[in-house]
Amino acid sequence: MTPAAIDKDAVARNFSVAAGSYDGWATAQAGIADALVRRLPGDFVPALIADLGCGTGLLSGRLLARYPSASLVGVDLAGGMVESCRKRRIGGARASFRTGDAEDPAALPDGADMAASSCAAQWFSDLSKTLRMWAASLPAGGLIALATLVRGTFPELAAAHLEAFGTPFPGLDFPDADGLAGTLREAGMRIYAADAIELSSVHPNAREALRSFRKIGARVPGRRPLGHHDMRMLLAALDRRRNADGMVALTHRALVLVGING
Numbered sequence: 001m002t003p004a005a006i007d008k009d010a011v012a013r014n015f016s017v018a019a020g021s022y023d024g025w026a027t028a029q030a031g032i033a034d035a036l037v038r039r040l041p042g043d044f045v046p047a048l049i050a051d052l053g054c055g056t057g058l059l060s061g062r063l064l065a066r067y068p069s070a071s072l073v074g075v076d077l078a079g080g081m082v083e084s085c086r087k088r089r090i091g092g093a094r095a096s097f098r099t100g101d102a103e104d105p106a107a108l109p110d111g112a113d114m115a116a117s118s119c120a121a122q123w124f125s126d127l128s129k130t131l132r133m134w135a136a137s138l139p140a141g142g143l144i145a146l147a148t149l150v151r152g153t154f155p156e157l158a159a160a161h162l163e164a165f166g167t168p169f170p171g172l173d174f175p176d177a178d179g180l181a182g183t184l185r186e187a188g189m190r191i192y193a194a195d196a197i198e199l200s201s202v203h204p205n206a207r208e209a210l211r212s213f214r215k216i217g218a219r220v221p222g223r224r225p226l227g228h229h230d231m232r233m234l235l236a237a238l239d240r241r242r243n244a245d246g247m248v249a250l251t252h253r254a255l256v257l258v259g260i261n262g
């Protein structure tokens with residue numbers, strides 16, 4: 001996987017602005033967090049969990065419920081997201097939240113025996129390197145629990161863009177699912193689960209589907225907004241792809257990966 005240049009200040013700004021609307025729109029992300037928690041080993045009891053790219057705490061809350069004796073530190077690039085977790089006192093005294101870059105070893109909490117992350121890693125600049133760093137920070141028996149969107153996500157948007165303009169959709173360069181389990185193995189981890197899953201968010205029309213990206217803060221930095229005419233063409237092409245219920249679906253393809261250290 002090639003490291004991608006990503007403007008992290010812009011990513012942080014975009015997600016910060018969306019902190020108030022995120023939970024109302026992040027239906028697919030909530031489903032992916034549930035899928036990740038369902039795949040965790042029954043006999044593992046963490047003491048300190050790091051939720052890396054914690055956002056508004058969708059995964060944090062689920063992990064704290066699953067592991068009632070664990071503490072959790074949530075780390076996110078976006079100050080607005082961190083503030084939202086703090087204000088709502090997610091996890092009460094068992095949890096704390098701070099700003100930081102999950103790709104920076106200095107941002108990881110000392111002593112964590114579980115590194116968890118859901119729907120954040122597609123924004124990283126070098127996921128393989130970051131996974132190796134997380135693995136190296138864990139004790140023997142420690143766990144990485146990762147869910148990330150992968151290549152092939154939003155096929156409806158890709159097809160609509162191709163139809164409207166004859167070119168591939170210039171969206172986020174999602175990581176390739178192949179090879180991520182191998183990265184963990186090379187880092188000395190045993191693979192407990194590596195599952196491809198698919199979840200769709202559904203919207204009454206194409207305009208609302210595209211609005212959902214803004215509402216969760218998922219805006220690709222540096223991408224020029226479409227002009228009115230091009231936007232109309234894209235919306236029309238996406239509206240032509242309504243499903244049998246007359247809705248516009250956005251298919252999220254994710255890899256759920258759980259590895260145990262040593």
Ligand SMILES: C[S@@+](CC[C@H](N)C(=O)[O-])C[C@H]1O[C@@H](n2cnc3c(N)ncnc32)[C@H](O)[C@@H]1O
Binds near residue numbers: 059118
């Ligand atoms: C789509 S949200 C997912 C949030 C949450 N984990 C969930 O499942 O709903 C992605 C989050 O990852 C954060 N993020 C992206 N890159 C990051 C990085 N390098 N370090 C820490 N957080 C990052 C964003 O700020 C955003 O809050």
